[in-house]
Amino acid sequence: MRASCWMGKQDIRVENVPDPELLNARDAILKVTSTTICGSDLHLYNGFNPTMEKGDVLGHEFMGEVVELGSGVSNLKVGDRVVVPFPIACGSCAQCMAKNFSCCENTNPNAWLAEKMLGHPCCGIFGYSHLTGGYAGGQAEYVRVPFADVGPLKVPAHLTDEQALFLSDILPTGYMAAEFCDITPDKVVAVWGAGPVGQFAIASAKMLGAQRIIAIDRFPYRLKMAIEKAGATDVINYEEASVLETLAEMTGGRGPDACIDAVGMEAHGHGAQYLYDRAKQMAMIELDRPIAVREAIMACRSAGIVSIVGVYAGFVDKFPLGALMNRGLTIKAGQCHVHRYLQPLLERIERGDIDPSFVVSHHMDLEDAAKGYEMFNSKQDEVMKIVLRA
Amino acid sequence: MIGIQTKRKESASLPLLATGLGWLSIGLGVAKIAAPRVLSSVIGVQDTSSTRTLLRACGARELAVGIGILTGPRRPLPLWGRVVGDAIDLATLGIAMRDERNGRGRLFGSLMSVLGVTALDVVAAIKASRTQESARAAVTRAITVNRPPSEVYAQWRDFEQFPRFMEHVESVRDLGNGLSHWVAKLPTGQRAEWQAELVGDRPAERLAWRTVAGAQVPHRGSVTFKPTLDGIGTEICVEMQYDVPGGLALGALFAQLASGAQIEGDLRRFKQVLETGEVVHSDASIHRGPHPARPSERPLAEKGLRL
Ligand SMILES: NC(=O)c1ccc[n+]([C@@H]2O[C@H](COP(=O)([O-])OP(=O)(O)OC[C@H]3O[C@@H](n4cnc5c(N)ncnc54)[C@H](O)[C@@H]3O)[C@@H](O)[C@H]2O)c1
Ligand SMILES: [Zn+2]
Numbered sequence A: 001m002r003a004s005c006w007m008g009k010q011d012i013r014v015e016n017v018p019d020p021e022l023l024n025a026r027d028a029i030l031k032v033t034s035t036t037i038c039g040s041d042l043h044l045y046n047g048f049n050p051t052m053e054k055g056d057v058l059g060h061e062f063m064g065e066v067v068e069l070g071s072g073v074s075n076l077k078v079g080d081r082v083v084v085p086f087p088i089a090c091g092s093c094a095q096c097m098a099k100n101f102s103c104c105e106n107t108n109p110n111a112w113l114a115e116k117m118l119g120h121p122c123c124g125i126f127g128y129s130h131l132t133g134g135y136a137g138g139q140a141e142y143v144r145v146p147f148a149d150v151g152p153l154k155v156p157a158h159l160t161d162e163q164a165l166f167l168s169d170i171l172p173t174g175y176m177a178a179e180f181c182d183i184t185p186d187k188v189v190a191v192w193g194a195g196p197v198g199q200f201a202i203a204s205a206k207m208l209g210a211q212r213i214i215a216i217d218r219f220p221y222r223l224k225m226a227i228e229k230a231g232a233t234d235v236i237n238y239e240e241a242s243v244l245e246t247l248a249e250m251t252g253g254r255g256p257d258a259c260i261d262a263v264g265m266e267a268h269g270h271g272a273q274y275l276y277d278r279a280k281q282m283a284m285i286e287l288d289r290p291i292a293v294r295e296a297i298m299a300c301r302s303a304g305i306v307s308i309v310g311v312y313a314g315f316v317d318k319f320p321l322g323a324l325m326n327r328g329l330t331i332k333a334g335q336c337h338v339h340r341y342l343q344p345l346l347e348r349i350e351r352g353d354i355d356p357s358f359v360v361s362h363h364m365d366l367e368d369a370a371k372g373y374e375m376f377n378s379k380q381d382e383v384m385k386i387v388l389r390a
Numbered sequence B: 001m002i003g004i005q006t007k008r009k010e011s012a013s014l015p016l017l018a019t020g021l022g023w024l025s026i027g028l029g030v031a032k033i034a035a036p037r038v039l040s041s042v043i044g045v046q047d048t049s050s051t052r053t054l055l056r057a058c059g060a061r062e063l064a065v066g067i068g069i070l071t072g073p074r075r076p077l078p079l080w081g082r083v084v085g086d087a088i089d090l091a092t093l094g095i096a097m098r099d100e101r102n103g104r105g106r107l108f109g110s111l112m113s114v115l116g117v118t119a120l121d122v123v124a125a126i127k128a129s130r131t132q133e134s135a136r137a138a139v140t141r142a143i144t145v146n147r148p149p150s151e152v153y154a155q156w157r158d159f160e161q162f163p164r165f166m167e168h169v170e171s172v173r174d175l176g177n178g179l180s181h182w183v184a185k186l187p188t189g190q191r192a193e194w195q196a197e198l199v200g201d202r203p204a205e206r207l208a209w210r211t212v213a214g215a216q217v218p219h220r221g222s223v224t225f226k227p228t229l230d231g232i233g234t235e236i237c238v239e240m241q242y243d244v245p246g247g248l249a250l251g252a253l254f255a256q257l258a259s260g261a262q263i264e265g266d267l268r269r270f271k272q273v274l275e276t277g278e279v280v281h282s283d284a285s286i287h288r289g290p291h292p293a294r295p296s297e298r299p300l301a302e303k304g305l306r307l
């Protein structure tokens, strides 16, 4: 089959690789119909994950049709159209029982490695390095889905791929980010990053009843979408104004009640601090550039909530722990527990509360994955979300 | 997963002897560096700038070895370091004897004292190496399984199932009466076999076993099963003690076992079997070495996977 493979830093190639086979009784094989590139894939693309191997098949956001089932899957049948959560969860460990699916204790065969880097292991993830298990991803014609009796959600025929695909990751992720914020109508929510994840965080904050939502980014087309499609009430272009000062003005000096980081480890910035972080990151002294999260903490109202869904991998410098502690902030973070949100969000899509397809900016063939990565990475051509057809 | 403790059989006289030799090294080192002139007259060599440089270099070496011994008087390596230093000293003194300008009488005395110290060094180094060979290592690891103690105990008690989740174990036969026969693959591809006997069996609480005399990899182990505070799961705690076997292949197996990494992996797979029904595979995990996360080129049968 054809698959998008990581061949090195900023080197993606669509190659012939063997077709997947059933390895466990609870596996399914899907014929992928639609897949997409995520901001998380960019961290791999730009070489920030030291546990990538040349030839790894990428992709953790995908949907498709069941073509083969292991003997242990009884809830699906061949021909079913499903969307698959990006974290692989067993459904029966204590974390899965507590609905913390991305903390599943059984699905990462490289748990020892993750434990060394993170203290305790994280779950397995499709196409997302060997730190998360070494699973082949779904930017391919076919993909093997372990625990197919736990993760995949059947998609009703009247929904298009574009409407269902983002249930695999970014819609639940944005929703979880907003849910972390304990939103009531009187709360002000600020969202750093108006990429696809940020757009869904804004849209979810609105669905949860927030009346004032501030989007922060530097790309005017992304800020425009935040206002026109996602439901932001205000925007700050950090290239034109100081974020901290503008937020203070907008909130009577208090700061937002909740701050969402939808940027992650490759945050962009200005001045000496940005150059310093970039240099340290290049020398592998600091794995992450925590520019957005630092700002979110400094901006947040005292006793407010900082919700982190932007991905970080390791250790950071100049983390404002003093602000966090002395002003009584709460941090909530995580890889999204996608399984939790599949059914409720599917219902919201069916009811018309949200049509996630508004983020789709480009359609491409899987064969053009390399071009897609380059485009999404450099934010060319007003790119928001690229759907690849396998 | 929790830590590792290593215990060793002690040789009573070794630490004393080694510590003495360590301080001797440090004393000589300081003297050679600080007062090379005085020292050259004691040894019986001419005081030239090149002897001073040589003495200072030897002094630095003595200091390094001395510190090495004092920080780990049971480690063989620094003690062997002293023996190597002695050989260099003896050779240097031998060359100096040929030069008529040096005091031959004093040189002969120095040669004799170095020979004496060399003998002590060799004794200490051999003792330290022997002690290491008969080392015993203890490893403790713990994991929580989301199943009640009775079920976890029953799965563990079913020894013949061990090859499902224990990576190096090839087969286990339950011989009845608490006896079992084990066959394991060594990292070198060879096999090791042993018999084990149960020495403790409290259903849903604890199992303990040890190898029967004559085993190639003598070890003893115990596992306790404790209900978690919520009453749903089980905290498993495994303690293993291995005696270091002779021979390279077994030594390699030993190193692997005693590192604790093997037990950790085996426990994780044991948990997978109990909680999910089987060992969980990724595309990369079904290969021996590092492999890209892509489907395998080899047919499944070759991978020896059971479905
Ligand atoms: N927690 C999860 O489960 C989860 C799931 C999916 C994605 N993510 C993470 O979410 C993050 C965003 O993903 P995406 O797909 O939207 O990526 P993206 O690259 O399209 O979006 C990131 C946006 O952040 C903006 N940005 C950069 N620096 C900024 C700064 N200092 N202040 C404000 N905005 C800044 C960029 O201009 C860009 O628009 C990534 O880190 C991704 O890994 C997390
Ligand atoms: Zn993603």
Ligand SMILES: [Zn+2]
Binding pocket: A089, A090, A091, A092, A093, A094, A095, A096, A103, A104, A105, A106, A107
């Ligand atoms: Zn689980």
